[in-house]
Amino acid sequence: MxxxxxxxxxxxxxxxxxxxxxxxxxxxxxxxxxAAWSEAARALAIRAVLLAEADRLSIEAPVIEDEKGRTLLPDDARIEALLDQEVTTPHADEATCRRYYEQHIDQFQSPALVEASHILFSAPQDEPGRYTKAELRAIDTIAELKEHPERFAALAESLSACPSGKQGGNLGQIGPGQTVDEFETFLFNLEAGQMCPVPVKTRFGVHVIKAGRKIAGETIPFEAIQPKIADYLEESSWRRAVSQYLKILIGKAEISGLEIEGSDGLLVQ
Known part of the structure; x- marks a missing residue:
């Protein structure tokens, strides 16, 4: 509602x-x-319910600082103290963390890297004439490189609109998310030393791409990631516990003018 x-x-x-x-x-x-009004009303209703419970339990306002070193206002501090007193969650011990690590091992892989080189023919996509001309130049360059692959660095230096042209088109090691999707889709599907057989079109223009050495991702050791896993598990557990605690308090409260079931979001800001 x-x-x-x-x-x-x-x-x-x-x-x-x-x-x-x-x-x-x-x-x-x-x-x-x-929608803004609804969320604001919900936030203030939750706040009122929490402060009422703090009153019932005679919780005073402790001195609490936020992550920026600012002292919380008294009502905010009382809510923090209430949750700290009434909501308890288990510690994520080594066995719990290791079990999560083993069940989600794919999440703990360092990204695969590919050494990449390219020749960029720059053209804006909203100018079809220029973009088509760039594509044709890329096609001609690919044809020449199929006959003379050793000329890649020289052609990059003389033709590429990218600053990497001065290094023979060398972009260094590329990992997922470091460049645009179209570029990565082709790059990561090339074999080491292979040139893409077709021009690759992106918003920057048209590219001739060549893959270099490929470096496979490695599994991050459990010992290196355990503290982050523990923080994640304990934070998730705390949020679930607070949500359940709120639902109990809201179920006991008398609220009119708003339908509310508790909160899964940020409770104290």
Missing amino acids: TPNPDQALMVNGIEIPAAAIAEEAQNHPADNPD
Whole structure:
């Protein structure tokens, strides 16, 4: 349900003013005002429920600093203290981390690398005449290199619009995500020493690509990644526990003007 700005939002008999929701909505960018209003109302309702529980448990505001060294406001500090007191999660021990590591071993591979060289014929894609001319030049260059592959570096130096032309077209080692998708699709499917038999078209222009030495990815040792796995598992466990805790509190609260089931997102900012 989308909250109605004209309908009062009540939490345990206390009204959250529309003005407060409108101000909070600035922290919840959305595609439309209703969605922003809904998220803001939800955030303030959750906040009110947590503060009410902190009141019930007589939790005072400790001095807490955020990651930037700024002291939290009293209500924010009380919510942090409440969650710290009431939400407990297990420590991710070595056995738990190792089990996750073995079950998700594909996630812990260093990327494969390919030494790449290219010759770029620069042309904007929104100018078909120039782009076609660049493609034809690339086709002619590929034909010449099929006859004389030893000329690649010399042709790159004389023809390429890329600064790498001064190094014979050498781009160094390329890993996934380091260049545009079209370039990588062809590059990573070439054998070491193979030139792509067709021009490769990207938004930068048209490329003649040659693959060099290929370096296979390696599995990252468990010992090197264990701390990050532990942090991930403990963070995930904490978020699930907080979500469940919120659902319990919300189930006990009296809320009108908003349908709410708890939160899986960031709770304290």
